[in-house]
Amino acid sequence: MKVLVPVKRVIDYNVKVRVKPDQTGVDLANVKMSMNPFDEIATEEAVRLKEKGVATEVVVVSIGPQQAQETIRTALAMGADRGILIVTDQDAEPLAVAKLLKAVIAEESPNLVVMGKQAIDGDNNAVGQMLAALLDWPQATFASKLEVTADKATVTREIDGGLQTLDVSLPAVITADLRLNEPRYASLPNIMKAKKKEIAMKTAADYGVDVSPKLKVLKVTEPPKRSAGIKVADAAELVGKLKSEGVL
Amino acid sequence: MAVLVIADHTNAALGEATAKVVAAAQKIGGDIDVLVAGQGAQGAADAAAKLDGVRKVLLAQSDALGHQLAEAVTDTVVGLAGGYDAILAPSTSAGKNFAPRIAAKLDVNQITDVIEIVSADTFVRPIYAGNALETVQSSDAKKVMTIRTTAFKAVGETGSATVEAVTAAGAAGREASFVGEEVVKSDRPELVGAKIVVSGGRAMGSAEEFHKVIEPLADKLGAAVGASRAAVDAGYAPNDYQVGQTGKVVAPDLYIAVGISGAIQHLAGMKDSKVIVAINKDADAPIFQVADYGIVGDYKTVVPELMTALG
Ligand SMILES: Cc1cc2nc3c(=O)[nH]c(=O)nc-3n(C[C@H](O)[C@H](O)[C@H](O)COP(=O)(O)OP(=O)(O)OC[C@H]3O[C@@H](n4cnc5c(N)ncnc54)[C@H](O)[C@@H]3O)c2cc1C
Numbered sequence: 186m187k188v189l190v191p192v193k194r195v196i197d198y199n200v201k202v203r204v205k206p207d208q209t210g211v212d213l214a215n216v217k218m219s220m221n222p223f224d225e226i227a228t229e230e231a232v233r234l235k236e237k238g239v240a241t242e243v244v245v246v247s248i249g250p251q252q253a254q255e256t257i258r259t260a261l262a263m264g265a266d267r268g269i270l271i272v273t274d275q276d277a278e279p280l281a282v283a284k285l286l287k288a289v290i291a292e293e294s295p296n297l298v299v300m301g302k303q304a305i306d307g308d309n310n311a312v313g314q315m316l317a318a319l320l321d322w323p324q325a326t327f328a329s330k331l332e333v334t335a336d337k338a339t340v341t342r343e344i345d346g347g348l349q350t351l352d353v354s355l356p357a358v359i360t361a362d363l364r365l366n367e368p369r370y371a372s373l374p375n376i377m378k379a380k381k382k383e384i385a386m387k388t389a390a391d392y393g394v395d396v397s398p399k400l401k402v403l404k405v406t407e408p409p410k411r412s413a414g415i416k417v418a419d420a421a422e423l424v425g426k427l428k429s430e431g432v433l
Numbered sequence: 434m435a436v437l438v439i440a441d442h443t444n445a446a447l448g449e450a451t452a453k454v455v456a457a458a459q460k461i462g463g464d465i466d467v468l469v470a471g472q473g474a475q476g477a478a479d480a481a482a483k484l485d486g487v488r489k490v491l492l493a494q495s496d497a498l499g500h501q502l503a504e505a506v507t508d509t510v511v512g513l514a515g516g517y518d519a520i521l522a523p524s525t526s527a528g529k530n531f532a533p534r535i536a537a538k539l540d541v542n543q544i545t546d547v548i549e550i551v552s553a554d555t556f557v558r559p560i561y562a563g564n565a566l567e568t569v570q571s572s573d574a575k576k577v578m579t580i581r582t583t584a585f586k587a588v589g590e591t592g593s594a595t596v597e598a599v600t601a602a603g604a605a606g607r608e609a610s611f612v613g614e615e616v617v618k619s620d621r622p623e624l625v626g627a628k629i630v631v632s633g634g635r636a637m638g639s640a641e642e643f644h645k646v647i648e649p650l651a652d653k654l655g656a657a658v659g660a661s662r663a664a665v666d667a668g669y670a671p672n673d674y675q676v677g678q679t680g681k682v683v684a685p686d687l688y689i690a691v692g693i694s695g696a697i698q699h700l701a702g703m704k705d706s707k708v709i710v711a712i713n714k715d716a717d718a719p720i721f722q723v724a725d726y727g728i729v730g731d732y733k734t735v736v737p738e739l740m741t742a743l744g
Pocket residue numbers: 198222223305633634635636660661662663664675676677678679680681691692693694695696697698699702712713714715718730731732733
């Protein structure tokens with residue numbers, strides 16, 4: 186079984202984001218970039234499927250700038266087999282990403298797509314569901330547990346109020362939530378090995394997909410700032426303050 | 434202009450989120466219809482018919498819709514989409530699951546987590562864990578979006594719209610099927626709509642301690658219980674308690690964070706609360722930078738004192 190894992194290069198989750206003064210976006214110059222944390226979880230899950238003998242090949246694909254090769258290398262060092270980078274200059278919108286992934290799937294014919302539920306830059310939480318729609322495949326989003334057999338996946342999903350379990354027939358799209366697993370750190374030998382693994386370089390035009398934006402970003406602004414309040418000495422003083430605020 | 438609101442519901446009852454999404458729909462303007470896609474969902478449909486500003490309620494029922502499976506909800510909505518310029522769903526786990534699927538079927542983008550409707554085609558949404566707000570204008574023929582319900586005030590319940598049955602999609606060939614659900618029924622208020630939220634963090638150290646410290650305080654205040662990701666990952670609290678960028682977003686009148694450091698991903702889920710209280714033994718914890726009132730101290734002494742002070 187072949188598993189496809191789409192991974193995105195995003196701002197590192199530890200970085201404090203700054204909005205540009207001209208309100209055109211956030212400042213990404215000289216900022217640490219990493220693999221989207223949910224995509225690390227997805228990669229880990231795919232690699233574990235391979236280690237269990239369920240998957241035979243794990244292919245990672247990224248859509249982004251040249252530097253997204255590093256993101257793919259990270260996944261290869263975790264144990265993925267090969268990568269595909271579709272180079273684009275601008276951040277492609279979720280629908281365009283889904284269309285590109287669909288085109289990759291037409292060539293690769295994976296049985297399963299495991300991906301992140303959300304990229305922590307745009308916080309869209311959309312590509313997986315869109316990809317499943319375009320392919321007419323079933324979807325199981327926000328997965329916290331995954332069991333895969335030859336023709337179906339049983340997925341426990343994190344939902345409001347608790348957990349839900351679904352069976353989806355394969356091929357299917359699964360999106361990973363935080364508690365699906367804890368991604369491994371790549372070992373030095375595996376990082377070295379990953380350098381020799383293949384990354385195919387492509388462009389959006391190779392797949393005939395139009396990635397021009399449909400949403401016009403008019404401005405990006407800072408949210409209203411909260412300022413630090415006061416420290417109170419004890420619980421009694423706190424209760425007094427909260428009563429005078431009218432929230433108790 | 435016509436807007437379709439996809440209801441949040443549990444079949445028997447309408448979820449609180451629906452009235453807030455209708456409020457967002459009113460900002461877009463035009464006729465507003467509410468779709469209740471479920472099974473045995475007459476109760477939810479009747480409740481939706483009472484929401485102010487609703488023209489009619491569309492009730493679609495099938496087994497697959499009973500669990501709001503994304504495939505069935507999508508097929509049902511796509512069948513109705515011709516009559517609407519905008520389709521709105523709440524940013525609940527169900528809404529987030531099916532709305533992008535609907536958008537892709539209609540060949541349009543989805544606009545996630547809308548917090549402000551500027552005009553019928555221009556919307557504001559948070560990005561980067563709420564550290565930036567993006568104003569986007571959509572040129573798509575139909576606007577499909579999820580609404581962050583904490584940003585909108587629920588409409589009233591004095592309406593009397595008609596309820597009309599519409600065609601429901603069933604299970605198609607290649608499908609997802611429902612296996613089971615573990616949903617804990619609680620007497621506490623729902624986290625997302627609660628007036629007061631008490632959240633516990635990694636400092637609790639065990640599930641037992643979380644029960645012993647956080648829950649009684651919440652119950653004394655009539656509050657909902659929340660948690661940080663660290664507390665959930667460690668198994669101190671169930672996953673659906675998680676507040677944050679990738680958990681629930683809350684904006685209560687009062688948010689009390691106990692033993693939570695205040696990572697940006699946590700702040701993303703609670704910084705729009707009216708009053709924030711932090712209890713943390715580390716005076717430099719980032720949570721104090723957003724807290725209106727902070728107590729520096731060990732929760733083990735502060736929380737019991739707070740219980741006493743509350744009487
Ligand atoms: C992709 C991604 C998504 C994430 N999404 C979320 C999310 O949605 N929600 C979320 O919460 N986090 C999220 N996180 C995790 C986040 O980055 C933090 O790791 C997490 O919020 C930390 O939880 P915490 O504050 O409970 O733990 P810690 O950061 O360990 O803080 C514990 C705090 O307790 C204090 N403390 C310890 N003992 C005591 C005591 N006896 N009395 C008083 N105070 C005490 C300490 O001083 C410390 O400040 C996400 C991370 C990633 C990478």
